[in-house]
Amino acid sequence: MPKTKSKRQQQIEAVALYPVDWLEERSGLIGGLRYFLFRKVPAETNWFHTLGSATLTAFIVQAVTGVILAMYYKPSAELNPETGKPIAYESIETITNDLTLGWLVRGMHRWGASVFIILLFLHMGRVFLFGAYKYPRELNWLVGAVLLLMAMGEGLTGYLLPWDQTSYWATVVAININANAPIAGPFLGDFLRGGQEIGSETLTRFYSLHMLVIPGGLAGLIALHLYLVVRLGITPPPWTKAAGGYEAQPNGGRPARTGLVNPSPRGNGNGGRERRES
Amino acid sequence: MADELERPGENGESQDPAAHLPAPSIWPFGFALGVALVLVALIISSWVIVAIGAILALVFGFLWIRAATREVRATPPPEPAALTADVEEEEGEEDDGEPRLSRSLFLEGATLGIGAAIGGIVTLPSVGFMVLPAFLDQEYEQIDLGPLESYPRDQWVVAKFRGTQAQPDGVARRTAYIRYNGQQDGTPSFTILSNRCVHLGCPVQPQGLTDEEAQMIETEAGGVELFKMAPSGFGCPCHGGAYDIEGNRTAGPPVRALDRYKYSIHNGRLRLDEPYSVGKVKGTGSDAQIAAYDLVDPGQHVDGPEQFFYPYVP
Numbered sequence: 001m002p003k004t005k006s007k008r009q010q011q012i013e014a015v016a017l018y019p020v021d022w023l024e025e026r027s028g029l030i031g032g033l034r035y036f037l038f039r040k041v042p043a044e045t046n047w048f049h050t051l052g053s054a055t056l057t058a059f060i061v062q063a064v065t066g067v068i069l070a071m072y073y074k075p076s077a078e079l080n081p082e083t084g085k086p087i088a089y090e091s092i093e094t095i096t097n098d099l100t101l102g103w104l105v106r107g108m109h110r111w112g113a114s115v116f117i118i119l120l121f122l123h124m125g126r127v128f129l130f131g132a133y134k135y136p137r138e139l140n141w142l143v144g145a146v147l148l149l150m151a152m153g154e155g156l157t158g159y160l161l162p163w164d165q166t167s168y169w170a171t172v173v174a175i176n177i178n179a180n181a182p183i184a185g186p187f188l189g190d191f192l193r194g195g196q197e198i199g200s201e202t203l204t205r206f207y208s209l210h211m212l213v214i215p216g217g218l219a220g221l222i223a224l225h226l227y228l229v230v231r232l233g234i235t236p237p238p239w240t241k242a243a244g245g246y247e248a249q250p251n252g253g254r255p256a257r258t259g260l261v262n263p264s265p266r267g268n269g270n271g272g273r274e275r276r277e278s
Numbered sequence: 279m280a281d282e283l284e285r286p287g288e289n290g291e292s293q294d295p296a297a298h299l300p301a302p303s304i305w306p307f308g309f310a311l312g313v314a315l316v317l318v319a320l321i322i323s324s325w326v327i328v329a330i331g332a333i334l335a336l337v338f339g340f341l342w343i344r345a346a347t348r349e350v351r352a353t354p355p356p357e358p359a360a361l362t363a364d365v366e367e368e369e370g371e372e373d374d375g376e377p378r379l380s381r382s383l384f385l386e387g388a389t390l391g392i393g394a395a396i397g398g399i400v401t402l403p404s405v406g407f408m409v410l411p412a413f414l415d416q417e418y419e420q421i422d423l424g425p426l427e428s429y430p431r432d433q434w435v436v437a438k439f440r441g442t443q444a445q446p447d448g449v450a451r452r453t454a455y456i457r458y459n460g461q462q463d464g465t466p467s468f469t470i471l472s473n474r475c476v477h478l479g480c481p482v483q484p485q486g487l488t489d490e491e492a493q494m495i496e497t498e499a500g501g502v503e504l505f506k507m508a509p510s511g512f513g514c515p516c517h518g519g520a521y522d523i524e525g526n527r528t529a530g531p532p533v534r535a536l537d538r539y540k541y542s543i544h545n546g547r548l549r550l551d552e553p554y555s556v557g558k559v560k561g562t563g564s565d566a567q568i569a570a571y572d573l574v575d576p577g578q579h580v581d582g583p584e585q586f587f588y589p590y591v592p
Contacts, residue, residue: 077445077446077448077449078446079446079447079448086446086448169480169516172478172479172480173478173479173480173516175479176478176479176575176576176577177478177577179575179576179577179578180575180577180578182587182588183587183588183589183590185575185578185587185588186574186575186578186588186590186591186592187413187590187592189575190412190413190416190592191409191412193412194411194412195411195412195416196416196573197441197442197445198449199442199444199445199446199449199450200445200446200449201411201412
């Protein structure tokens, strides 16, 4: 890079930066993004720390492919009078066999579902083994536990949608397992089935849960999860030599939290709020 | 407005001494309610309610004007008694011991209250619509299973039929295992077992040979297929539950005996009524002693201490 920029370069730079400045002035989003991308993380951050963003990527893949599949899938248990097959099952056949690249997108969604769950568990194992669920990150562990349950809810509701024998009977068994919970179980079973028997209401309500209710909750909780990650900082691995607690920042900026192996004394009398004012 | 009212405690910290605040009053609410009643009543053409609303609006309007002009008429303002009771310590500006509903507190309460009301009006019917249809108006349809002569004495048959008209054909198929036990006290006795495994709901299968040829019976509800069979018991393919021919559990994870169907005879034809759950069956055939319970989901205990896990069943 030349040290002095030519006039033309300066012009180009100004043109390129204008919309960025415009947005920053009115929203502060650019500064937020810069903070998110360039915040300090512990030196020992390693590949295990990528499992969380890998899980997020898997979720995004599921969301995108799911939206596209919803353009072709028909959640109806009625029989097509010409072929005698349920319309839902036929639409899955059409996606898989007839539509261009449908096999690929459905395959991504189908296998991506397993990838999502597997990555969730790996991520959870990393958090557990690194002790990253400890103070002050307990709340994020709880949010993650709810995310895991919702992801498994996605698995349950999505499994029924092909409306074939496997999915039907697997859902019969799964709903009856839910219905065996003490006290609330019978009500949960009737709610999931939409009545006393599994039928077309079950399919439509599972479709709604699968593509509207649970993904909405997942997206919101993922946002909260990420907010807490950024606010509380990344946990270094257990073998870190770094001292716990907050580092003093020469510039007075918000410090990155370092090791929890030697955690800072619990609480500093003001619930950790001094960081914002420093 | 010639409103010279000074709030008690106006000499306090943050108040602008020059500000003239109207006295808090509930009369405008009554006035607004009256006007709203009139408008609603005009829409639904109920002259009685129009009259009530008009009276309300007039009375409260009069009271409101009276309260607002009290200063001009130089009478001391009375306390709005209804609103003073529960806000005593919320604001520090009362120093004469006479609590008032402060403006900010009133606005806060109004925002929360109106917000909650709007939220409730929108949310409650939606949640009700989401949840209630699964629990209300759930009825089993009665199913015609054909003339009694189709069921020879002591002969087990598999009956396949359409269990409900409310579902598309594939999902509506039901299977029952039926045996005619002969006459008992002058009425025909049947044993009719549901094929729903009481472990987790998979379809149980007869253990033994089943005829491949079906006997078709014409009914209004789409016909019944009967297959003769000679089972030694019933078994579930999913998790290995096993039952004897009376439906009692003999092995595996099921927690009670197979569900049964009630039945009735109409014009010489067998009619299937609603199913019920069974704890245990003693004896066989028409002599069977059946511990009957209301139908519950698979896996739920109907007897023994575990029944108390399910105190309420919808």
